[in-house]
Amino acid sequence: MRKLALIGYWAVTPNPACIYHSLRHVAPMRIRDLLFVGAAFCALVQPASAKTIAVSPGEGAQERLQEALIAAEPGDVVELAAGRFKLSDGLSLDVNKVTVKGQGALKTILDFSGQQGAGEGLLVTSDDVVLKDFAVENSKGDGIKSKGADRIVYHKLRVEWTGGPLTTNGAYGIYPVESKDVLIDSVFVRGASDAGIYVGQSRNIVVRHSTAVENVAGIEIENSFDADVHDNIATRNTGGVLVFDLPNLPQMGGHNVRIFDNIIVNNMTPNFAPKGNIVANVPTGTGVMVMANRRIEIFDNVIGENGTTNIMIVGYRFPFQDPKYDPLPREVSIWDNQHSRAGWDPKFPGGAEIAAAMGGSFPAIFWDGAGGSEYTPVIQDDVPALSLGLKDVAANTAMAQPAPLARATSRPAGLPAIVLPEAMEAAIR
Amino acid sequence: MRFVVPFVLAFAAAVATSAASDDSAALAIAGPQSPATLSAFGFFDGGAARPSSRLIPYELRTPLFSDYAAKQRFIYVPEGAQIGVDADGKLIFPVGSALIKSFGYPAKSGGLNIIETRVLLHQAQGWVALPYVWRADGKDADLRVGGRRVPVTFAHSGNDLSINYSVPNKNQCKQCHSAAGNIMPIGPIWQNIAFPRPADARAIVKAAPALARLQPYPKWDDSRTGSLDDRARQYLKVNCGHCHAPQGSASNSGLFLDGSATGAAALGVGKRPVAAGRASGDLDFIIAPGQPDQSILIKRMESTDPGIAMPELGRSTVHEEGVELLRQWIAAMPSNTH
Numbered sequence: 017m018r019k020l021a022l023i024g025y026w027a028v029t030p031n032p033a034c035i036y037h038s039l040r041h042v043a044p045m046r047i048r049d050l051l052f053v054g055a056a057f058c059a060l061v062q063p064a065s066a067k068t069i070a071v072s073p074g075e076g077a078q079e080r081l082q083e084a085l086i087a088a089e090p091g092d093v094v095e096l097a098a099g100r101f102k103l104s105d106g107l108s109l110d111v112n113k114v115t116v117k118g119q120g121a122l123k124t125i126l127d128f129s130g131q132q133g134a135g136e137g138l139l140v141t142s143d144d145v146v147l148k149d150f151a152v153e154n155s156k157g158d159g160i161k162s163k164g165a166d167r168i169v170y171h172k173l174r175v176e177w178t179g180g181p182l183t184t185n186g187a188y189g190i191y192p193v194e195s196k197d198v199l200i201d202s203v204f205v206r207g208a209s210d211a212g213i214y215v216g217q218s219r220n221i222v223v224r225h226s227t228a229v230e231n232v233a234g235i236e237i238e239n240s241f242d243a244d245v246h247d248n249i250a251t252r253n254t255g256g257v258l259v260f261d262l263p264n265l266p267q268m269g270g271h272n273v274r275i276f277d278n279i280i281v282n283n284m285t286p287n288f289a290p291k292g293n294i295v296a297n298v299p300t301g302t303g304v305m306v307m308a309n310r311r312i313e314i315f316d317n318v319i320g321e322n323g324t325t326n327i328m329i330v331g332y333r334f335p336f337q338d339p340k341y342d343p344l345p346r347e348v349s350i351w352d353n354q355h356s357r358a359g360w361d362p363k364f365p366g367g368a369e370i371a372a373a374m375g376g377s378f379p380a381i382f383w384d385g386a387g388g389s390e391y392t393p394v395i396q397d398d399v400p401a402l403s404l405g406l407k408d409v410a411a412n413t414a415m416a417q418p419a420p421l422a423r424a425t426s427r428p429a430g431l432p433a434i435v436l437p438e439a440m441e442a443a444i445r
Numbered sequence: 446m447r448f449v450v451p452f453v454l455a456f457a458a459a460v461a462t463s464a465a466s467d468d469s470a471a472l473a474i475a476g477p478q479s480p481a482t483l484s485a486f487g488f489f490d491g492g493a494a495r496p497s498s499r500l501i502p503y504e505l506r507t508p509l510f511s512d513y514a515a516k517q518r519f520i521y522v523p524e525g526a527q528i529g530v531d532a533d534g535k536l537i538f539p540v541g542s543a544l545i546k547s548f549g550y551p552a553k554s555g556g557l558n559i560i561e562t563r564v565l566l567h568q569a570q571g572w573v574a575l576p577y578v579w580r581a582d583g584k585d586a587d588l589r590v591g592g593r594r595v596p597v598t599f600a601h602s603g604n605d606l607s608i609n610y611s612v613p614n615k616n617q618c619k620q621c622h623s624a625a626g627n628i629m630p631i632g633p634i635w636q637n638i639a640f641p642r643p644a645d646a647r648a649i650v651k652a653a654p655a656l657a658r659l660q661p662y663p664k665w666d667d668s669r670t671g672s673l674d675d676r677a678r679q680y681l682k683v684n685c686g687h688c689h690a691p692q693g694s695a696s697n698s699g700l701f702l703d704g705s706a707t708g709a710a711a712l713g714v715g716k717r718p719v720a721a722g723r724a725s726g727d728l729d730f731i732i733a734p735g736q737p738d739q740s741i742l743i744k745r746m747e748s749t750d751p752g753i754a755m756p757e758l759g760r761s762t763v764h765e766e767g768v769e770l771l772r773q774w775i776a777a778m779p780s781n782t783h
Contacts, residue, residue, distance in 0.1 A: 082614050083591035104594060104609075106751075108616035132594065133611050135757040141616075141626070141694075156752035157722065163697065164626060186752055187722020193697045210722045217697050264710045265699040265719060266691070292718050292725030292741065334717065337710060 066091035073099035078107075085109045085116070096150055098123040106134025106155075112142045115443070118150025121174035121204065128155040136161040136191070137175075140168060146443045148172050154179075159208070161191040167437055168192055170200045171444045177207030181230045181288050188214040189231065192221075194267070199440050201225050209288060210295050211236035212253070215243065217267035222434050223248060232289040233258045233298060234280075239265050243273045244434040249280075254287040255298040256280035256322070261308035262294060262332065263341035271310040272431055275317065280304060281356070282321040287363075299324040299363035308332045310346040313431055320356025324363050325378055327353075329393050331386030331409035343409050344387040349427050351396035355380045366414035370402075373418070378402075383421065384413065394424040467499070467524045474521075474543055474566045476573060483562055483577040483586040486543070488521060492583050493547050493559035500545065504639045505632075507665040507676075507683045510764040511548060512608055513601055515557055519545040530653045534635035542567045544630055548610075550599040560595050561612045562586055565622065565630055572628040574618030590615040601762075608761045617758050625692040636662040637683070665770060677774035678704065680767055684756065700731060713742055714778070721745075724753040735780035737772040746771065 069084045069092060071077075081101060084094050090113035098119040103126060109116065118124025128137045137155030140147070140162040151174035152159045159175035162168045175189035189205035192198045193216040200223045205212035212231035215221050221243035227250075228234030234250030236258040237243045250256035257280055261270035280303045289296040298305060301323025306312050307330050319326040327350060332343035359378030362371050371378040381401035383393050386409040395401045405417035473486040480486065488497055496502070500519035508516065520536075521543040522528055529537035538544070543566050549559035559579055566573045577586035578593055592614030598607045622628050632638075636659050640646040650656050663671025665680040686703030688695040693703070698719055699711065706712040713731030718724070718741055726744045733739035745755035746768050754760055 079589070079591035079593065081591075082616075086590045086615050105592065105611070105614075108614070108620070110616045110619060131751055132609055133751050133758065133761065134617070135751065139616075139620075141619075156750065157724075157757075158720075163694070183723060185723070187720060187724075191720075193720075210720070214720075216720065262717075262719060264716055266696060290723045290725045291727040292729045293722065294717065294719070337708070337715075 065089075066093070068093045068095050070095050070097065071101075072097040073101045077101045078104045082107055085111070085114075088114045090114065090144075093117055096124045096126075100125045100127050102127050102130060103137075104130055104132050106131065106136055106139060106157075108134075108139040108141065109145060110141045113144040114142070115146040115148070116150070117146070117148050120149050121151045121172055124150040126150060126152045128153065131156045136186075139163070140165045143167055144439070145169070146171065148444070150174075151176065153177075155186050157186045158188040158191045159186060159205070161188070161193070162195060163192075164194045165192065166195055167197040167440055168195060168199070169440050169443050170203055172201075173203045175203070175205045175208075175212075177209075180207055181209075181232075181285050182207065183209055183288050183290060185209040187211075187293075189228075190214070191216070193217055196220055197436055197440065198222070199436055199444070201444055203227075204229075205234075206230050208232065209290070210293055211258070214238065215240055217265060220434060220436065222246075222436055227251075228253060228256075230285055232285075232287060232293075232295045234283065236260060236295070237270070237273050238262065239267050239270050240273070241267075241269075241271055242434055245273070245275045246277045248278045250278065251280075251282050252285050253283045254285050254289075254300050255295070255302035255305050256283040256319075257304045258295070258298065259304075259306045259309050259312055260294065261342075263336040263338040263343075268338075268341050269310070270308065271312075273309065273311070274313045274315075274431055274434075275304060276313070276315045278317045280317055280319045280322070280326075284321070284323055299328075299367070301325070301358075301361060301363055302328055303358065304328065306330070306345050306348055308341075308343050308345055309348075310342070311431065312345070312348045314348070314350045315352050317353045318356075319353055319380075320358060322358050323361035324359065324367065325382055326355050326358040326380040326399075327382075329381075329383040331384060333410055335410065344391055345383075345393075346387075346391055347428070348383075348393035349396075349430075350381065350393060351427060353397050355397060355399045364413055366412070366416050369414075370404075370416060370418050374400075374402075381421070384409075392421065394427045395421055396424050396427060398423070470499075470521065470543075471523060471541060474523075474541055474568065476566070476568045479573070479575055479588055479590070481588050483564075483579075483588075486521075486564065488519070488543070488545055488564075489562075491585075493517075493549070493562060493579055493586070494556060501645050502641055503633065503645070504641060505683070506637050506639055506662055506670070507679045509631075509683055509687075509759075510767055511759050512597075512610060512762050513599060513606075513764075514548040514550060514560075514610070517547040517549075517557075517559075521545060527652070528649060530635055530649070530656060534656065534659050536630075536633055536635060536638075538567050538630070540567050540569050544633075550597055559583070560597065560610060561589075561593075563613075563618065565618075565628070572622070572630065574615060574622055574628055576612050576615065576618060578612055592617060602765075606762060611759060611761065613758060620694045620758060621687045621756075623687075623692075623694055624690075631687045634662070635659060637679075666766060673770075673774055673777060677771055680770055684764075684767065688756070722752065724748075724755075726753070732775055732778070733780075734778035735776060737775040740775050743768060743772060743775065 096118040136158035146169040148171040177185035187210035189208040208231040211233035212228035219241040234253035303319040303322040303326035358380040362378040379400040379402040401421040523541035526539040547562040549557040552558040579586040593612040597610040681702040690703035
């Protein structure tokens with residue numbers, strides 16, 4: 017019930033800073049209980065030689081901060097003072113076991129509005145890194161990218177394009193890729209012209225207690241294996257939560273993703289992605305979208321006020337030449353979600369016609385029908401669900417032959433919860 | 446070519462030597478401390494324009510574009526050690542070697558204004574990359590691991606261009622000089638090297654006769670040295686292939702421009718963008734065959750916006766001549782190749 021009461025609140029809250037503040041009250045109640053244990057544990061695992069390198073904003077911030085990130089040794093903390101760091105270039109960290117820590121996501125700000133080079137604000141390419149309590153604003157490309165960075169922790173960060181949803185904003189806010197063990201906890205992301213939180217070609221992933229506002233895609237898990245996305249808020253995006261699998265990439269065959277206990281409401285920001293991007297195809301007003309992938313579970317979420325639909329399951333519809341790629345979504349299970357209004361303005365070809373034929377509204381759940389009946393998703397939500405009957409994955413949605421999907425009486429055993437290495441959980445206690 | 450010569454030849458190549466003491470260079474290269482000044486290595490005799498006689502100068506037939514900067518490249522090999530060559534023509538440098546590259550622009554008074562000198566040091570535990578920025582008096586250069594922006598004005602096509610030249614930080618060195626997370630020289634490949642002193646080339650070939658069978662790679666800007674396709678691919682290999690490789694910084698893109706692509710999509714032909722963001726610029730494909738204006742690759746090369754521009758590092762001007770080559774290459778592709 018707590019969540020239901022919140023829906024109205026999120027839908028009307030205009031100020032992202034308010035959302036950020038409120039975020040603290042929503043989810044992580046356990047943290048306090050574990051503080052003592054955490055502190056004791058940290059004291060034990062901290063290497064004896066670990067030191068803190070303090071960096072303040074002001075003259076020469078670019079070189080001083082970058083030099084600190086280079087000089088840091090495993091076990092060190094690079095501590096950023098409160099204030100606004102005006103940066104002229106991307107920053108990067110390539111040392112294992114370093115913590116970069118600010119004084120809070122509203123107090124320590126890495127300001128990239130004057131950025132002259134590099135494809136992202138901060139790039140991490142080393143393992144066991146913890147990033148927490150700071151903000152990245154207005155980077156020219158991605159906000160924070162970590163590549164091949166195993167066991168990375170993103171905690172209490174804010175990545176924001178402060179002008180709100182603009183096509184000229186960078187692509188991804190928080191962007192781990194090609195990594196094993198990824199924890200994203202209590203972050204706030206706003207304005208990404210692709211995905212606010214994007215996890216690509218990775219495995220063993222947790223995204224939780226986070227808020228994605230006014231991005232094209234709020235949270236996106238792409239070409240990844242084993243992910244839990246839970247206790248997040250995705251609102252005022254074009255699409256709330258996306259699970260995609262794309263061809264022609266080193267890691268394909270995305271599978272085992274659970275989306276649960278999230279609030280995914282009012283994702284009605286008109287799609288502002290440049291056309292060539294895959295997310296430019298996400299219809300405005302999408303709650304959850306699954307494209308290709310195998311073994312996806314969507315349960316216990318609050319999903320509503322999404323004008324196209326609350327949950328969409330589709331195949332990859334573009335031509336491709338990649339024999340290893342499977343364009344069909346398989347083994348998708350949906351249960352116990354609380355739905356509110358959806359489908360009053362479906363933004364995809366043929367959507368309006370289907371809505372009209374169904375009495376003015378598109379159903380809260382739909383599947384394109386790709387692959388035929390053996391791929392039918394298991395649906396146990398108590399709302400209308402529809403198949404578009406498009407067995408051919410490449411068929412135009414305007415050629416749909418809609419048919420209702422029956423409510424399933426049983427569902428397969430659930431996927432196990434994702435477990436991350438204990439040191440990652442300890443790092444945020 | 447891979448199987449023409451045995452694996453890991455270990456051909457020894459005698460290189461030029463001089464009587465100069467190598468002690469300071471050996472200490473400076475060995476690490477682990479990074480020398481604060483370039484003079485600690487003894488590579489230059491009091492100025493960037495005066496390389497030590499122990500350095501072997503070399504040039505590249507197709508070089509990486511770096512904002513029209515002129516580059517001076519040198520190899521340092523410790524006394525008595527030898528350069529090897531592998532079966533693909535890649536030079537193998539013994540521990541204690543260094544690759545040295547200076548960047549500058551023509552000075553109004555003639556000669557070159559050298560801004561920075563980057564060194565790649567082959568230490569026992571691997572390679573290390575360090576950037577040194579020359580002082581105003583030109584007598585020595587200081588280590589700047591955090592990188593630096595240096596305002597530069599230079600003449601190009603009759604106009605003065607002013608840019609904020611970027612000296613890369615130490616991590617950015619690695620972004621390009623990286624294979625599977627380790628620092629590596631990007632080459633140099635024998636087929637792409639030219640030695641201005643013929644004796645240097647002769648010495649290497651003498652010790653590794655199989656090299657004589659390797660055809661030189663085309664020069665990207667000389668149509669007598671290769672077909673349009675060959676020259677365009679060589680340009681991509683040198684300018685993009687260090688990141689866009691299966692083990693490189695851009696491995697996640699699935700776009701491989703290092704010569705390893707086996708299918709059209711991996712080369713970008715008919716491939717949709719993955720993480721390009723706004724850099725896709727409303728276009729659908731990395732390369733739209735026959736349509737350079739519809740190709741994201743061209744669009745990104747023509748941009749200087751950091752959120753769009755490729756390569757991501759070391760470029761704040763457009764390489765007009767390189768863009769023109771790739772425009773011709775894409776225009777010549779039959780539009781049904783995907």
